[in-house]
Amino acid sequence: MDGHPAPALPNTLDLDRFRLRSYVESLQVTDELEVRESPEDLAALAQIMQANPRCVWFKKAGPEQAEVVGNVVASRKRLAKAFGVEPGAIVEELLRRLALPPQIVELPRGEAPVQQVVVKGNDVDVLSLPVHLQHAFDGAPYISATVDFSIDPATGLTNCGMRRLMMRGPQETGVDLNAPSDLRAIYMAAAARGEKLPVAYVIGMHPIDHVAATMKQPGDELELISSLRAAPLPVVKCITSDVLVPADAEIVLEGYLDPAGYIEKEGPYGEYLGYYGVVKMNPVFRLTAITRRRDALFQTATISGNRMDLTDTSNLEALRTELNAWEALKLVVREPVAVYAPVSAGGSMSLRFSLRQRYAGEARSAIHAILGTTAAKHIFAVDPDIDIFSDSQMEWAFGTRFQAEKDMIVATGVRLSPLDPSLFGGYSGTKAGFDLTWPLQHASKWELQIPQPPAYPGGKFASLEAALADGPKRFEELMAALGSRDGREIVRQIHALRTRGLDRDEMGRYFIKQRK
């Protein structure tokens, strides 16, 4: 395809390194994987994965005894493992990788692992895949871990996004194209011309590919996947269209979005904020082929329920929110320290950041910047002594460093996700920022230091009088000065000194008043 380097050196490519199965197998040596060897009905899968902290690998799902894996990226630990970094360092690693030059290597049709098995024409049957019902009120079983690939005819660039498919029949599915997205714009333009839009839905990809698919970055998104993998990306043209897909994926559903427009009911579906999305009018995807690896591993993504922190969607959303927030922070703040989008709030609704404030008002400027550039509805700014990954420290800061009257920023009438149930169907609402940083003029006060157990610093002295003659001392320093491992005998000595001019300064340090 135009814009990509010519096919080169396919024999240097490791076509298993970034396959989903390799990643899941790498979890076997950790406590992050639950392997279910026993046969399970498709009807049982959702219950087993609901709020399960582990990635679940079903070895015999449904009557075909298919292999299904779910919850793959439903934890930051597993996402971090995919990038080979510690959980707190993913955003930094993403920023590093985004700057890497991409390399796309196109394999000839038929030579890609994902085309080892090809089914076309009337034999195509998406219901041959182990698709299961995910939530009680869902309109039908959904394929949830799908990434769509399409080419924007206006630019020739490949677009991708993670989007679900609702089962409607052997060769047609519903899609959800309501939220503003690049694919929605590409589809609307094609439908306006009365043209079919060729799309390939890829099932079963490395976690890094899913991170790329949910990101909003300009340019060709195959190149984005390559940069984030920090490796050349092997791609192959679909059998029934010219859409390029990762050659090392597990399964590809080829077809096109019907130009008839938003004419079919899709949903309800348990959505990414933990509640149901209602029935919506949406386009239809028509299948023309299914290609797959011989030992394809089918993937499903967890998405809803009241334990958002244990869903794939929330964990993916969090990374994209954090990346966007970090980019905004860098524009307005000298020393941003960390960002975190709590996964319990869906990974997009709340955003915490810490900064080393150099000038009054920096935290508030940063809150405004993040309010305007991310989906986050509630934004919390803290000083760097607060660990933003700790709910306990954040609650403490919120309870003790915040005055609603002066530390809250309220932005009304702004665009919010219509899936936010508190909008009751609206599209705009209220965002708020919470400045939990200390005002600079107060930040140096000694009483705002965090009390720690005594560590007994300072030199030794022969007597209490000698120690106090050296200068004012805290009780801790007096214990150190006299080598005390108890302290009560020092209270007695202090008591005795009261008649000889002992006093305390504003920090509570002991000293002897000079006699006039």
Ligand SMILES: Cc1cc2nc3c(=O)[nH]c(=O)nc-3n(C[C@H](O)[C@H](O)[C@H](O)COP(=O)(O)O)c2cc1C
């Ligand atoms: C598991 C998962 C499922 C998603 N499903 C949908 C969906 O069905 N429809 C949608 O519009 N966005 C969905 N999203 C969000 C899109 O993937 C995301 O907005 C993406 O950046 C859109 O890509 P695009 O703007 O390049 O087309 C989903 C995200 C995740 C993590």
